[in-house]
Amino acid sequence: MRSAQIKPKPLLVCSGGTSSRCAADGHWTLDLRESYRQLHLDISSSHVTLGAGHSMKTLLSELARYRRSFPSGLSGLPGLGYILTGGISPLSRSQGLAIDQIIEIKGVWGNGESFIQSKPVASSSLKDQLTWRGLCGAAPFLAVITGLKLATQPLKPLRIWQFNLHYEQLLDLIHQAEIWPQSMSLQWIWGNEIKAYGVSILNDNDGAETFKQLQKTLLCNNIIKIDDVAGLHELPPFMLPTCSKAPTDRFHSEVVGLLSPTWGNSCDQLMKSLADLMAKRPDPRCCVAAQQLGGATRQISKDASSFIHRQAIWKPWITAAWPAGDTHIKQQSLNWLEQVWATLEPCCDGVHLAQMHPHLPWHQRELKAAFGEWLPGLQELKACHDPYGTLPPL
Numbered sequence: 001m002r003s004a005q006i007k008p009k010p011l012l013v014c015s016g017g018t019s020s021r022c023a024a025d026g027h028w029t030l031d032l033r034e035s036y037r038q039l040h041l042d043i044s045s046s047h048v049t050l051g052a053g054h055s056m057k058t059l060l061s062e063l064a065r066y067r068r069s070f071p072s073g074l075s076g077l078p079g080l081g082y083i084l085t086g087g088i089s090p091l092s093r094s095q096g097l098a099i100d101q102i103i104e105i106k107g108v109w110g111n112g113e114s115f116i117q118s119k120p121v122a123s124s125s126l127k128d129q130l131t132w133r134g135l136c137g138a139a140p141f142l143a144v145i146t147g148l149k150l151a152t153q154p155l156k157p158l159r160i161w162q163f164n165l166h167y168e169q170l171l172d173l174i175h176q177a178e179i180w181p182q183s184m185s186l187q188w189i190w191g192n193e194i195k196a197y198g199v200s201i202l203n204d205n206d207g208a209e210t211f212k213q214l215q216k217t218l219l220c221n222n223i224i225k226i227d228d229v230a231g232l233h234e235l236p237p238f239m240l241p242t243c244s245k246a247p248t249d250r251f252h253s254e255v256v257g258l259l260s261p262t263w264g265n266s267c268d269q270l271m272k273s274l275a276d277l278m279a280k281r282p283d284p285r286c287c288v289a290a291q292q293l294g295g296a297t298r299q300i301s302k303d304a305s306s307f308i309h310r311q312a313i314w315k316p317w318i319t320a321a322w323p324a325g326d327t328h329i330k331q332q333s334l335n336w337l338e339q340v341w342a343t344l345e346p347c348c349d350g351v352h353l354a355q356m357h358p359h360l361p362w363h364q365r366e367l368k369a370a371f372g373e374w375l376p377g378l379q380e381l382k383a384c385h386d387p388y389g390t391l392p393p394l
């Protein structure tokens with residue numbers, strides 16, 4: 001990295017290894033999973049030091065032993081990539097994003113220089129504040145991160161409720177969720193069927209009351225599966241049943257994540273258009289899903305990190321899937337993804353760059369939508385810290 005000799009660029013980095021860009025034909029991958037395995041909880045401060053080789057599952061299991069937790073996402077499989085790209089958790093509405101928990105960042109800039117950067121305070125220099133902003137939410141463009149120090153949260157028992165619903169019920173549920181207390185969040189996934197997945201913090205009075213009302217109305221006619229679990233480390237999987245019509249077991253996919261403020265009444269038309277596109281999916285594994293943020297995630301200034309869409313309360317994401325090696329369905333699925341994106345775009349002005357796509361034609365469009373007016377600032381940081389463009393292009 002110091003001598004700018006890595007070719008072809010970009011150098012790919014693998015932490016959890018769950019995204020399509022941790023390895024690619026003809027590219028070098030720096031796989032951090034073997035060598036960066038430190039995980040230490042300081043009991044007195046409740047801060048955890050986490051190496052880039054661990055998955056979120058390992059982090060949660062270790063913290064649970066001390067009755068601590070971390071706002072991880074809907075799966076324990078991702079690693080540091082989850083935190084570095086923002087990290088939206090089913091508990092983000094009460095605990096914030098994953099990047100909001102970062103206290104210290106350790107790594108190697110794209111130019112090969114190592115660094116340790118601490119969360120700035122009011123008296124920190126402008127340079128340190130901007131560097132921190134860049135690292136929180138856009139680190140993969142600037143540096144290889146080898147470890148983080150993170151604040152942790154008390155372990156909280158959760159109620160997870162899941163049920164299948166019709167399109168009209170989904171509309172109703174989305175409307176209701178927009179005024180839910182922060183202790184509750186809605187996730188839904190729409191493929192061959194539609195499934196809702198609610199997460200509520202148990203022992204929260206507002207949440208308990210809202211759940212009681214839901215049971216009397218929307219939930220009373222549906223078969224609902226309720227799991228009370230000790231914390232996020234016991235979250236049941238968020239997925240649709242395996243699709244029996246899928247042509248082969250091995251498949252590839254690309255995901256685009258969007259961000260939007262409250263949908264309100266515009267939701268009805270949006271969902272109607274979406275229903276038409278859902279009927280035209282080129283592969284049964286293509287789907288649209290969404291998770292809810294807001295609450296605590298809105299309380300942080302948009303200038304504090306590279307996650308600028310602090311007003312967002314929905315993150316819909318679109319998955320294009322195809323049988324491995326089938327270039328025809330691949331193209332159809334990517335076209336379908338773009339159609340769904342165009343349909344959602346009027347209500348979703350932001351992008352959540354949880355998955356990067358420098359290999360696809362819409363990379364620039366995603367960068368602009370993800371970072372908005374902050375993009376030139378990020379590009380300045382990149383020119384300083386990754387002048388040879390060793391890491392993904394910005």
Ligand SMILES: Cc1cc2nc3c(=O)[nH]c(=O)nc-3n(C[C@H](O)[C@H](O)[C@H](O)COP(=O)(O)OP(=O)(O)OC[C@H]3O[C@@H](n4cnc5c(N)ncnc54)[C@H](O)[C@@H]3O)c2cc1C
Nearest residue numbers: 014015016017018019021022073074075079081082088145
């Ligand atoms: C099943 C599943 C559920 C998910 N649920 C959520 C969710 O609830 N909320 C949410 O916000 N996201 C979610 N995601 C998205 C996921 O968090 C992102 O795709 C994340 O980037 C994957 O992390 P990873 O460690 O597996 O990254 P990898 O696949 O290992 O790497 C992906 C890219 O991230 C960058 N990167 C990774 N590690 C580093 C590092 N140490 N230093 C510099 N760059 C690095 C690199 O550019 C790399 O190419 C989910 C993904 C999956 C597969």
